[in-house]
Amino acid sequence: MATLKEKAVDWALKEMAFGESRLKSHLAFHPFGHLPVLHHGQFTLYETQAIIRYLDRVLPEPLLRPDASRVAAREQLIGINDS
Secondary structure, eight states, rough: OHHHTTTTTOOOOOOOOGGGGSSHHTTTEEETTOSOEEEETTTTEEHHHHHHHHHHHHHHHHHOOSSOOOOOOOHHHHHHOOO
C-alpha cells in the first residue's frame, strides 16, 4: 500500500473475511493462501517483494528502488530480514 501511495495512483483494497484466503477462489491466485495478491489488469502477482518490484517498474516516477545492478543486488538484506 505504501508503494501505491508513493506512486500516487488510484487503487482499491479488497477486504477478506476470516478464512477466505483458504478458499479455492483465493488459492487460484496465491498457492500458499496468503496475502497480499495484486491484480493489475489481466496480470496477477503474489508475495510482497515481487509486487513491489513490479509496481516500481510499471508505475510512474518516482523510482523507489535502486536502478543500479550492484546496488539492487544488495537488497539481499531485505530477503534475510523477511526470513
